[in-house]
Amino acid sequence: MQRLIDGFRYFRQEVFPEQRELFKQLASGQSPSTLFITCADSRVMPEMIFNAQPGELFVYRNIGNIVPPYAQHVSGVVAAIEYAVRVLQVRHIVICGHSDCGAMKALQKPALVKDMPSVAAWLKHGDVARYVVEHNSHGLPEDEKLACLTRENVVGQLEHLRTLPVVAAALARGILNIHGWVYDIAHAEIDVFDAEQGCFVKLDPGSGKLPDATPHLRFAATGS
Amino acid sequence: MQRLIDGFRYFRQEVFPEQRELFKQLASGQSPSTLFITCADSRVMPEMIFNAQPGELFVYRNIGNIVPPYAQHVSGVVAAIEYAVRVLQVRHIVICGHSDCGAMKALQKPALVKDMPSVAAWLKHGDVARYVVEHNSHGLPEDEKLACLTRENVVGQLEHLRTLPVVAAALARGILNIHGWVYDIAHAEIDVFDAEQGCFVKLDPGSGKLPDATPHLRFAATGS
Amino acid sequence: MQRLIDGFRYFRQEVFPEQRELFKQLASGQSPSTLFITCADSRVMPEMIFNAQPGELFVYRNIGNIVPPYAQHVSGVVAAIEYAVRVLQVRHIVICGHSDCGAMKALQKPALVKDMPSVAAWLKHGDVARYVVEHNSHGLPEDEKLACLTRENVVGQLEHLRTLPVVAAALARGILNIHGWVYDIAHAEIDVFDAEQGCFVKLDPGSGKLPDATPHLRFAATGS
Amino acid sequence: MQRLIDGFRYFRQEVFPEQRELFKQLASGQSPSTLFITCADSRVMPEMIFNAQPGELFVYRNIGNIVPPYAQHVSGVVAAIEYAVRVLQVRHIVICGHSDCGAMKALQKPALVKDMPSVAAWLKHGDVARYVVEHNSHGLPEDEKLACLTRENVVGQLEHLRTLPVVAAALARGILNIHGWVYDIAHAEIDVFDAEQGCFVKLDPGSGKLPDATPHLRFAATGS
Structure with a gap:
């Protein structure tokens, strides 16, 4: 905790003064262009x-960079996406997974989180993602399976993302783009x-x- | 109810005898190639x-030909799809909406089902689907909005379908095709x-x- | 899939023209007298x-012709029954099981769906139904147990049906009849x-x- | 989006090379001492x-730095806290609100998110938090009410945090500390x-x- 306090002192003394104008200007509003959904990993x-x-x-972080599908029980992710699309009118949503993800390992070996x-x-x-990898990766070594699972999880969460009414509506209007990325910690690659x-x-x-x-899908009314 | 009883007598006397062999053969098993999800509409x-x-x-019918997304609470649709893909190994899933759908009208005017x-x-x-149409159909007449909603609902349910682990796994292996159709009652068109x-x-x-x-998506492991 | 397309062509060319008037008349509304709940079996x-x-x-189909009881999480079946009773004002609800049902076999041997x-x-x-049969069928051969289970399941789902507020209310008013049937595929018997x-x-x-x-039950307040 | 790509190039060329050893070492594990829960605000x-x-x-971000109480439906926050306390064994959890928070404004004026x-x-x-402020802040100007709400929300979420079994257990053992902070964007104060x-x-x-x-509370069984 002392590290945090020292870090805050450094921020106040060294960083903040140089950006005082920016922070003053930001004090009364934000207009980020991107909602970035990633893992809580440190x-x-x-x-x-x-x-x-x-x-x-606009950064949403949880374990496993997961987007639950739209369903009866509201999740924080769904609320945040609704807010980002409707209020902040972001033009991009990125779902970003990463290498060596604890959530992906737990997905692979449920015993880890018993x-x-x-x-x-x-x-x-x-x-x-777990099903896709289990049914399609016979013979792959464990570390490659983990890499596959991490990628498939991003693809699966993109599918979930498209079940959200606000996202579907914005995609149909062509005013929103969605992105699925995986970040490699050791090599700084995406x-x-x-x-x-x-x-x-x-x-x-x-x-x-x-x-x-x-x-590609656009509003169906225009298509038929 | 008497109509049903009379119909059953007709079936037993006129239809069944000619297909007795088929029914006998079917008595101990089914192997349909298609799961057909459509509305309960008569x-x-x-x-x-x-x-x-x-x-x-293999025919699943509910109101609105809806496929809830994969989530914490199991629905009958999700169970049926899992059964169709894993046990029956169907090669096609069709989600089929239709014209003049009461569920779509209720979606359009919630007061109808207060x-x-x-x-x-x-x-x-x-x-x-409701969001997509509301946010993209300003100026359209009501009946065209209903047609749009019916099509968008099929698209939305296809998105839900892709959140099901068994479906995602089968799509990734290339052993399953999915289809979204709308049937026009008056004109017998699809x-x-x-x-x-x-x-x-x-x-x-x-x-x-x-x-x-x-x-297009295939198992990610083959792609990177 | 080609079979379906060919079948649709046959329907358009041979069947639809003869019933064009009926379909035209049906295009703007339905008024079925019966909600028929049965299995998705092909x-x-x-x-x-x-x-x-x-x-x-009005046909609802799922696996096992199941009607979940009225509870916290809304199922498609419950919604469809509410719609059929309130909007369509059906006078009959039939729950119809059938011989050689995969769902009943899985109920009997859970290993089939592990x-x-x-x-x-x-x-x-x-x-x-499983409990009733397990506790009351010692000594019965397996195929008779399956037949018992199929019948008991219909009885059990009828009980569930009666837990639905709209059904209980309509039964109490004497405006709805409910039926439990089992269809034999090989012999065309019910x-x-x-x-x-x-x-x-x-x-x-x-x-x-x-x-x-x-x-027999009627509204208790009337004293009968 | 081009800004992100340019930023990533800068990171790869200017920042990553100097910390290559750190990233290499981190590639196979993390051991953060603090779970930091804050807002998605940019x-x-x-x-x-x-x-x-x-x-x-270990950073969890959602809108309003909210921690739902432990209840029937699992939230991402609850899962992340369980993971942080049990797997990562963090010693501190910070819930950090901030000035000019859109979620707090919406809490104050629900019309903003109709x-x-x-x-x-x-x-x-x-x-x-909304109730506490509404019933205790008569006569306060709006901006002070917002500041109160922001602080009360942190206090309320700390209470929610204490309803989590893993948190309660760790607090009772004296191995976890919890913190409630509010960050002022314009003045870099906490x-x-x-x-x-x-x-x-x-x-x-x-x-x-x-x-x-x-x-102060410790395990009741010890008598203190």
Whole structure:
């Protein structure tokens, strides 16, 4: 805890004074363009990885970067997405998984979270990825299975995301783009889900191209 | 009720004797290739519309041809899909809406089902379609809005379908195709969702072509 | 899938033209007198078995012709029954089981659906029948046990049906009749639950008599 | 989105190389000492404010830094806390609100989120704070009411936190401390809830003292 206090002193004395104007201006409102959904993991720091300034990223973090589907019982994620799309009018939603994720390991080996009923119940939202890997990865070594599970979980959560009424409506209007990424902690690399090809491709920051997971689908009224 | 009894007598005397062998053979097992999910509406008779024989269609019917997303509380639809994919190993799942659907009208005008708490709660699974239409159909006449809602509901339920672990796993293996259709009662026509184009197209039974809603996505392990 | 397309072409060319007037008339409304709840099984085709015309049967199908009891989490069945009784004002509800039912076999031998958590959870609604048979059928051969289970399941689902407020209210007013049937695929026979005798009797279509499962109970306030 | 890509390039080229060893070491595990629960707001960047390094803070973010109480339906927050306390064995949990919070404003004026059913449902978890302020702040100007609400919400969420079995157990063993803070964006100040005095006090990073919200309560069986 002393580390936090010291860090805060450093922030007040060294960082804040140089950005005083920015913070003053931000004091009465935010207008981030992106909702960034990622894991609570202490090694995944979205603002650091993307060099984001205060006010740029609306950041939702939970274990496993999970988006429960729209259903009878409201979750915090669903509420946050509704808020981000309707009030903040974000233009992008990124779901970002990462390497060595404890939630993915627990999904792979439920024994790791035995006696943790809440974690086990929460991870049910990752069953979609678990099934896909279990039924399609015979013969793969364990670490590759974990990498697959991490990617499939991002794909599965993107599917959940599309069940949210506010997201479906914004996609149909063409005013929202959705993205599925996986961040590699050791190598500072990002794999991006390319929905058109149906696979992940490495992000090349220099290329100027960014495949995404936005479906082609538009408002059906225009199509038939 | 007397109509039913008379109908059963007709079936026993006129229909059954001619297909006695088929029924005898079917008595100990079924192997339908398609799970057909449609509305309970009395005017939508899948076996009649597709001239299907006993044993061909595994038919799930509820109000609004709804597929709740995979979540904590098991629904009958989710159980039926799991059974169809795992035990019967169906190769196709069709979600089929229809014109003049009472569930869609209730979704459009919730006042129609006021004092019906269970219907209202069930129709929450159609919110995704309701939002899409509300936010994208300003200026459309009411009957076109209803047609849109009916199509968007099929698209939304296809999204829900993809959140089911067994479905995601089978899609990733390439052993399952999914289809979204809308049946027009008055004109005996079917509109088919073409996911590639992101819109509905009229089914031409003579063309030999059938667009579908199966995503390109394959098992992620093969892609990166 | 080609079979379906061909079947649809046949329907459009051979069947629909002869009933064009009926379909045109039905295009704007339905008024079925019966809600028919049966299994999704591909060999159970209610409209065929009862020679029903479009518009006659409101048909709910799931695995095991199950009606969950009225409880916290809304099921599609409960919503459909509420809709059928309140909006369509059906006068009859039939719950119809059938021979060689996969759901009943799975209820009898849970190992058949191991690794299918959603099916297993759904079949809990049939536990009432399983218990009755387990505790009362020592010495019976397996196939007779299956027949018993199929009948007891219909009786159990009739009990569930009576837990629904809209059903209880309509029964108390004497405006609704409920029926429990079992259909034999191989022999085209139907066994009917006779609540008065407390047993199943074979349906004789020529007799003009139809025992049912409607309780004698009326609104208690009237004193009868 | 281009800003994110550019930011990532900067991170890869300028930041990552200098910390390559740290990231390599972190690649196979984390052991943060603190679970930091705060708002998704884009202006609240915990790692920046506390100058935290990768691996130091396990960060949960949602709208309104809310912790639902332990109840029937598992939330992501409850699962994350269970994971943090049992698996990561964090020694501190901080709940940190902030000035100009959109969730608090919506709690104050529900009209701001009308037509957003999921946000409204989620904010019910803040009702405890809303009630406290409504019934105790007559005559206060609106901005002070908002500040009160923000503080009371932190206190209310601390109470929710104590309803979690894993938290209650760890508090009873004396191995966990809990903290309630409010961060002021414009002035880079933090107010800390001092449970002993029952009020908030300004954090003085130089004093070496940090009041907290950990209850005195110990395991009742020991008699203290």
